[in-house]
Amino acid sequence: MSIWNAIIVIARARLLIARNTFWRGKLSRKIGLLSLLILLAFGAYGVYWVMGAAVRTFTSQRFFRLIEAAARRDPSLGLPTHVTRADVQPYLDALPSQALFLALVVLILTSFTTVLTSLYLSGDTDMLLAAPVPMRAVFVVKFFGGLILPYVLLFGLLGPALIGYGQGLGYGPAFYVGTVLALALLPLLPAGLGALLVMAVVRVVPARRAREIVSVIGGLFGASWYILNQFAPEVARNVGSVRTLESLRRLDVPLLPSAWAGHALVAAGRGEWLALLAYGGLFAGLSLAVFAGCLLLAERLYYDGWSNMASQGGKVRQKAEGKRQTPQAIPSYLLPFTFFLPAESRAILYKDLRVFPRDLRNLQQLIFPLALAGIWTFRLLTGAAPAGGGSGAEFGRFLDAAGSAGISFFICLTISGALGGPSISREGRGFWLLRVAPISSLRLLLGKLVLAYLPFPTVGVLFVLFLTALRGGTVGGVLRALALVLLVGLGASSISLGLGAAFPKLDWENPKQQTTLRAGCLTPILYIVYVGVAVAAVFGPPALAALLGPGWVVWLAVAGWLIVIALTGAVVWGSLTFGAARLDQIEVG
Amino acid sequence: MLDTSGGAPMIEAAGLRKRYGETEAVKGIDLRIWPGEIFGFLGPNGAGKTTTIKMLVGLLRPSGGAARIGGHDIQRQPIAAKSLIGYVPDQPYLPEKLTAREFLQFIAGLYQVDPVAAQRRGEELLKLFDLQDRGDELIGGYSHGMRQKTALSGALLHNPRAFFLDEPTVGLDPRSARLIKDILREIAGRGTAVFMSTHILEIAERMCDRVAIISGGQVIAIGTMDDLRAGRTGESLEDIFLELTGGAEEAEITAALT
Numbered sequence: 001m002s003i004w005n006a007i008i009v010i011a012r013a014r015l016l017i018a019r020n021t022f023w024r025g026k027l028s029r030k031i032g033l034l035s036l037l038i039l040l041a042f043g044a045y046g047v048y049w050v051m052g053a054a055v056r057t058f059t060s061q062r063f064f065r066l067i068e069a070a071a072r073r074d075p076s077l078g079l080p081t082h083v084t085r086a087d088v089q090p091y092l093d094a095l096p097s098q099a100l101f102l103a104l105v106v107l108i109l110t111s112f113t114t115v116l117t118s119l120y121l122s123g124d125t126d127m128l129l130a131a132p133v134p135m136r137a138v139f140v141v142k143f144f145g146g147l148i149l150p151y152v153l154l155f156g157l158l159g160p161a162l163i164g165y166g167q168g169l170g171y172g173p174a175f176y177v178g179t180v181l182a183l184a185l186l187p188l189l190p191a192g193l194g195a196l197l198v199m200a201v202v203r204v205v206p207a208r209r210a211r212e213i214v215s216v217i218g219g220l221f222g223a224s225w226y227i228l229n230q231f232a233p234e235v236a237r238n239v240g241s242v243r244t245l246e247s248l249r250r251l252d253v254p255l256l257p258s259a260w261a262g263h264a265l266v267a268a269g270r271g272e273w274l275a276l277l278a279y280g281g282l283f284a285g286l287s288l289a290v291f292a293g294c295l296l297l298a299e300r301l302y303y304d305g306w307s308n309m310a311s312q313g314g315k316v317r318q319k320a321e322g323k324r325q326t327p328q329a330i331p332s333y334l335l336p337f338t339f340f341l342p343a344e345s346r347a348i349l350y351k352d353l354r355v356f357p358r359d360l361r362n363l364q365q366l367i368f369p370l371a372l373a374g375i376w377t378f379r380l381l382t383g384a385a386p387a388g389g390g391s392g393a394e395f396g397r398f399l400d401a402a403g404s405a406g407i408s409f410f411i412c413l414t415i416s417g418a419l420g421g422p423s424i425s426r427e428g429r430g431f432w433l434l435r436v437a438p439i440s441s442l443r444l445l446l447g448k449l450v451l452a453y454l455p456f457p458t459v460g461v462l463f464v465l466f467l468t469a470l471r472g473g474t475v476g477g478v479l480r481a482l483a484l485v486l487l488v489g490l491g492a493s494s495i496s497l498g499l500g501a502a503f504p505k506l507d508w509e510n511p512k513q514q515t516t517l518r519a520g521c522l523t524p525i526l527y528i529v530y531v532g533v534a535v536a537a538v539f540g541p542p543a544l545a546a547l548l549g550p551g552w553v554v555w556l557a558v559a560g561w562l563i564v565i566a567l568t569g570a571v572v573w574g575s576l577t578f579g580a581a582r583l584d585q586i587e588v589g
Numbered sequence: 590m591l592d593t594s595g596g597a598p599m600i601e602a603a604g605l606r607k608r609y610g611e612t613e614a615v616k617g618i619d620l621r622i623w624p625g626e627i628f629g630f631l632g633p634n635g636a637g638k639t640t641t642i643k644m645l646v647g648l649l650r651p652s653g654g655a656a657r658i659g660g661h662d663i664q665r666q667p668i669a670a671k672s673l674i675g676y677v678p679d680q681p682y683l684p685e686k687l688t689a690r691e692f693l694q695f696i697a698g699l700y701q702v703d704p705v706a707a708q709r710r711g712e713e714l715l716k717l718f719d720l721q722d723r724g725d726e727l728i729g730g731y732s733h734g735m736r737q738k739t740a741l742s743g744a745l746l747h748n749p750r751a752f753f754l755d756e757p758t759v760g761l762d763p764r765s766a767r768l769i770k771d772i773l774r775e776i777a778g779r780g781t782a783v784f785m786s787t788h789i790l791e792i793a794e795r796m797c798d799r800v801a802i803i804s805g806g807q808v809i810a811i812g813t814m815d816d817l818r819a820g821r822t823g824e825s826l827e828d829i830f831l832e833l834t835g836g837a838e839e840a841e842i843t844a845a846l847t
Binding site for chain 1: 643671676686698700
């Protein structure tokens, strides 16, 4: 079979699969997909409209006069006092390069995972690689199959932005043709390099392990980006300056492939054919050369990686020479904390404690909450402690205790949400084991609740004590904060666990799919309602006592705490029974 | 020790039905399997074998009828019924990030087997299935056959009274397949009811005390090999199977093609 024939056959099969998945899928899935497409269409139109309007504004006389007025009012801004179209034009010309640069960076960062999943981790890889079709044909279909989402985003968001830009500047048809070509070629370079890297890595590291490692690195990168954003005011105090604008223009240096594409687009818009040929030729040449290089090497590397993956054995855990390892049923340090659990719930808990840290993709979900904890701790360390003396200071300390509880609670909540929310979904296709075992859904959830709740009595308590030591506080304040974190934490972890169990996804391929849309939407709503009522019940009575008189303080405080305890009991019971009832309805086909 | 004379059946399906939308996959199945009996469940692809087994072990909810294990309705008294069951699916998805030893320990916890007894029995089972030296490897690194053997070890750990196997010999080497046959005979000898679906008619013919043939979601024949042979021209189970399920016509077509 020729390579083209093979590509057509495989691509047609994939299209059929996609068509059948849609037409024969559930109605809710169809509605969801159509809603997403409508949303994307609205987003695309919005981006197109905003970009067109922005470009027309930036080239208008009114905008020039505004800049001149600002320059006269504050000369330190470094703005020119007389502005013409020629002053603005270089910045506008740099826009396509900047947009394409950002897209290129995102594509580079995501290309490894995208290509790894597509080339090696999709279900049909074995069948296709064992079939008598050219290896390059399989590679081409898999390579472009992995690029579908990047292409949708490029053509759905960046495309309309560039078209809006071209319309705003009155560019001709060559610009639009160039835009389509630039977007079509843009992913070839990063994905091609990603594919070469993937094919090399898979020869050494199992594909699944590679994806786990990349997930963690991705999580670390995301957390770093978040931390950088949090400290942006300290790092760059004034970003809205002419200097920043000049820095952005540096992305237009014609050494970057994205700048070649950007220059080519501007040249196409202006009808500068020689520049278009030079820059466009450079960009297209490099992109196609990298892709051709991949294609040449794929014949050998792709197959080698696959056969290496198929022959890799399992990793021996804690191998001890000449000594057989007998894993402890329940570690002794856990027994005092789990004695109240039924034996089968304890087995679930301990299994989860073993499995969770072994899958790096699970740890990736904890990176963000931990980064958040780090940032807040730093902010508290560098912030001012409340001043002492007087009733105002007393109220300040009261609020500070509440603040400590709040910060500790939200740090634990993010960790607990990652542990408990997808707890049932995490069982995946192995859920049948729990379904055939003699354990009720309620006891199953009880075992899982302990894991979801674990951050509150450990991290939460330590955080409250740490914050109190740091910022000072009364014993009463600490006890109140601890009680609040422990009580409301129990309710909140029950909510995430119960909803996660009620709406699980057991056939996920990627851990990001473990949280379903319904669970993901309902959980924060219930969090807000529950936490809002609990906080009002604890902090409302002191305010009310101020109106009714000091004799009411104790009674109202007791009533408030009783409300929180009753509410938490109801939330725990309600969430777990709802989750268990829904879990009982699940069929394992 | 097969005992069909008196007492209650260990596995019972009474008018068991399963409907998926417009399609009725299982159309009212009645079965009774007694303690100590090895029962073969045969049928062509898509006949409803796996659906029936999944309803019997509680993985699927019947659209009608009832499934009972040791007299306990699997839907109404699931815990009591499931504590008697051992089940090995055709595709055993197991927790990939546990080792075989840790997996057995987890199963022991779920079925509340005494930890000391569970450890001793677990080691015996690992040794029996030739997994003892690889029991500290993560299951994710196991071959299909090794996973199958790990799943079997887990299913046997708590000495089930009703043992269900869906295509038990798929993916196993001849030695392991033979081992499974020996184990099934042994546990049946100790009074466990064994319910297995298989495509390998030779296994059913040689091992099973009784067989049922299901086609189109209905049991079309049930009984001992002698019962099935009565009044038929074919001698072997294969002949009877093909005659009952319409496979004989397909065999003629195949012969014409070759």
